[in-house]
Amino acid sequence: MIKIILLLLFVVTGTFSRGQSSDAILIAAASDLKFALDSVVTVFKKAHPGASIEVTYGSSGKLFEQISHTAPFDLFFSADIEYPLTLRKKGIAVSEVYPYGIGRIVIWSQVIDPNKEQINSLQDKMVNNIAIANPQHAPYGRRAEEALKHYNLYEMVKGKLVYGENISQAAQFVTAGAADAGIIALSLALSPTMKKLNGHYYVIPETAHKPLEQGFVILKKAEQNPVAIAFKDFMLGTEATKILGNFGFTKK
């Protein structure tokens, strides 16, 4: 029995080879980029067939925490440009911070058409739950709260709020019908996955909240990585900018 166990252990650890090759990069990205960045990566891969790019999505604040605690990412795309700026100050990011767009928030619902009553549609009788991202670590959640406070609605709808771990979980709550309405990212509302659904969205005016200025950086791990640098250049080019534009990201 012990022989079998030792053999098993040997086989498993023996076949367990890791070591990332130099043409592979790992990106940590804000959840609002879920569909937009996937499109950019697909187009980039057509031009660089050998490159392997993997993206882990999450709330910017959580990814920031993980990167600060040495998570092995090469690039970091944040929905709040403050996070990459802080990483740069700490010396964890090695490039300058590249802004890639301004995000917008929308009210999205399958139960009501928020274009009729606009921001006040959140007070509709049909709306029992409103999904937003967790404001503690998700920039979109913070902006959603700011907008609600701006319209003096926060106290009124506070009891209806449900919190997603990040903006794409908040979106998932509304698309699954678990929440009747949500304040989510325009970039998600414009994705083919959400457009297919029977939902309506209303873009909340920019004046209601601080701008969702977004930016990315190259992290220390990828300092010499040619794929990371090629991807950075691609992100700043016209093709990627056009794709991001299709997902509602505007440039300053």
Place this chain on the structure above:
Amino acid sequence: MLQWDPFILTFKLATVTTVILFLLSVPLAYWLTYSRYKIKYVVEALVGLPLILPPSVLGFYLLLAFSPQNAFGKFLEQYFDLRLVFTFEGLIVASIIYSLPFMVQPIHNGLKLLPLSLVEASYTLGKGRLTTLLRVLLPNIRTSLITAFVLSFAHTVGEFGVVLMVGGNIPRETRVVSIALYDEVEAMNYQQANLYAITLLLFAFLTLLIVYLVNYRSRFGKVL
């Protein structure tokens, strides 16, 4: 299309964890059974903790302990070049702690049920403690060992909260099936999520079926 990476990773994690757990748990269960020290009840309670502790509690403390910014993490990094936060190695350590009761308790229970005369007979025949353990005790609790193996493996496969906290969702490093499933739900990829979920569901069902089948057959004198 179903991605295989999370499955391969989960299988590796569960296998390595189960094997290491077995090597740790046999001496531990032996000690718990035959020791006369009262402190063994404290150890037994500690071993059982993961059964009732929320995984986030364990995840939180492991995250603190593993972080290179703190003493233990710094020590591992400086002397062994080992980083446990956001790595596969870290998941192994976390899983060992998390699945410990699932390995120790069946073995401990198996040993407790063996008559003491069995041990005494072996000693009388001049066999030492180690030989008695390997040649007399363990073969007599084969059913418990199989149960312990299968449950530890399955419990590690089903891990979620701890991995979420100390793993960080890194492809081919810490993105196990349960995390990949969570990811697909967030991406509203319900079809893909369903594939992961149904696989885990079938696996869990088969696991329990095996455990019950083994226990049933052993009662009638036939062990696998």
